[in-house]
Amino acid sequence: QADVFTYDPGFTSTASCDSTITYIDGDKGELWYRGYPIEQLAQNSNYIEVCYLLLYGELPSAEQLTDFQSRVTRHTMVHEQMHNFFRGFRRDSHPMATMVGVVGAMSAFYHDSTDIGDEWQREVAAIRLIAKLPTIAAMAYKYAIGQPFVYPDNELDYASNFLNMCFSVPAEKYHVDPALSKAMDRIFTLHADHEQNASTSTVRLAGSSGANPFACIAAGIACLWGPAHGGANQACLEMLREIGTVDRIPEYIEKAKDKDDPFRLMGFGHRVYKNFDPRAKVMKESADEVLDLLGIRNNPTLQVAKELEKIALEDEYFVSKKLYPNVDFYSGIILSAMGFPTSMFTPIFALSRTVGWIAQWKEMISDPQNKIGRPRQLYVGSDKRDYVELAKR
Numbered sequence: 001q002a003d004v005f006t007y008d009p010g011f012t013s014t015a016s017c018d019s020t021i022t023y024i025d026g027d028k029g030e031l032w033y034r035g036y037p038i039e040q041l042a043q044n045s046n047y048i049e050v051c052y053l054l055l056y057g058e059l060p061s062a063e064q065l066t067d068f069q070s071r072v073t074r075h076t077m078v079h080e081q082m083h084n085f086f087r088g089f090r091r092d093s094h095p096m097a098t099m100v101g102v103v104g105a106m107s108a109f110y111h112d113s114t115d116i117g118d119e120w121q122r123e124v125a126a127i128r129l130i131a132k133l134p135t136i137a138a139m140a141y142k143y144a145i146g147q148p149f150v151y152p153d154n155e156l157d158y159a160s161n162f163l164n165m166c167f168s169v170p171a172e173k174y175h176v177d178p179a180l181s182k183a184m185d186r187i188f189t190l191h192a193d194h195e196q197n198a199s200t201s202t203v204r205l206a207g208s209s210g211a212n213p214f215a216c217i218a219a220g221i222a223c224l225w226g227p228a229h230g231g232a233n234q235a236c237l238e239m240l241r242e243i244g245t246v247d248r249i250p251e252y253i254e255k256a257k258d259k260d261d262p263f264r265l266m267g268f269g270h271r272v273y274k275n276f277d278p279r280a281k282v283m284k285e286s287a288d289e290v291l292d293l294l295g296i297r298n299n300p301t302l303q304v305a306k307e308l309e310k311i312a313l314e315d316e317y318f319v320s321k322k323l324y325p326n327v328d329f330y331s332g333i334i335l336s337a338m339g340f341p342t343s344m345f346t347p348i349f350a351l352s353r354t355v356g357w358i359a360q361w362k363e364m365i366s367d368p369q370n371k372i373g374r375p376r377q378l379y380v381g382s383d384k385r386d387y388v389e390l391a392k393r
């Protein structure tokens with residue numbers, strides 16, 4: 001056994017960083033964007049205003065907000081040739097696969113905003129990504145269901161525009177319900193940033209090499225796709241549907257506790273929160289509101305979710321391991337009630353998180369102390385040894 005490489009704790013890399021953007025207290029179940037509690041932002045703000053806050057550090061004045069909103073709105077269309085890019089994918093491709101490909105390809109279409117050394121180009125890249133991700137996510141959805149792409153409508157607000165691009169068809173105008181649009185906007189806000197989670201760390205690490213912002217965000221989307229991370233919202237709703245009825249919950253609770261069974265309760269547990277995820281609380285209230293609005297309050301999946309949460313929160317295993325519902329536990333119920341297939345849940349998480357990824361990427365780029373990310377390892381492999389000829393093995 002080789003001498004274990006002594007780890008130099010003084011080595012800094014993007015594996016750990018100072019940040020002024022988002023604060024999480026996992027024990028208290030607190031989440032602040034630039035110091036503002038997520039509950040207050042979800043209640044009183046909106047996603048475009050939260051984007052400004054995350055990017056520039058302060059809540060905007062009315063004039064600043066109008067200017068920012070107008071800059072984002074004017075960048076919502078994608079280059080017409082990007083339509084062809086979608087057509088290279090199979091119709092049954094997962095929308096996340098399409099988004100990883102198309103967002104990565106943005107650097108080929110918008111090469112006048114890829115020079116990270118140029119402040120103006122960094123700013124334009126940020127606006128383009130925030131503006132175009134909903135369009136790209138909606139196009140990925142339309143392509144998957146064989147419907148024509150719907151162009152952005154700059155008369156609509158950010159969330160209404162996304163709903164319209166997803167659900168409008170040329171043959172029939174889609175009525176954007178303001179209450180649904182507000183619920184959609186709240187979901188965007190709740191997912192906007194979350195400190196140094198796996199996908200944000202991926203974006204920071206990719207950015208530390210000087211890669212262009214579109215490539216970095218594509219890397220973040222790829223990482224978010226995992227079922228242990230952003231893919232959990234899709235996995236959670238599929239799990240709730242598989243459970244199906246309240247009387248089958250105990251069977252799944254036991255599976256989740258069985259160390260030999262890889263099954264985990266999706267939407268439960270968190271790397272940081274050892275108390276309720278504050279986003280899950282807001283999401284749960286929103287689920288009631290949306291299902292009430294749609295007249296499906298006694299939605300069986302919501303009943304299973306609420307009973308599962310109740311049973312799990314009284315179970316010694318979950319209590320002892322401090323496992324609580326996270327942001328993904330209720331989001332899928334709302335998105336499904338809105339009409340989205342489960343395959344669109346993580347793309348919606350990705351478009352929401354794009355502003356957080358960009359804010360973190362900008363912070364890392366502007367940090368003079370930042371070195372290329374290269375987390376160290378503790379070598380525990382074979383000792384040095386000589387090559388053995390094939391005939392002697």
Ligand code: SDX
Binds near residue numbers: 194196232327328
């Ligand atoms: C997100 O990091 C972020 O901020 C992410 C995110 C964001 O906004 O970016 O918040 C979004 O990714 C939320 C998490 C979504 N994932 C899921 O809901 C998938 C189900 N949850 C897990 O796979 C799990 O809880 C993780 C991956 C989220 C965290 O796993 P950890 O790091 O193993 O959690 P832990 O160390 O606190 O686990 C403690 C124990 C372990 O058992 P022991 O090794 O102590 O015996 O609890 C067990 C875990 O095995 N455990 C679970 C469980 N989650 C943890 N057991 C059953 N079901 C679960 N869901």
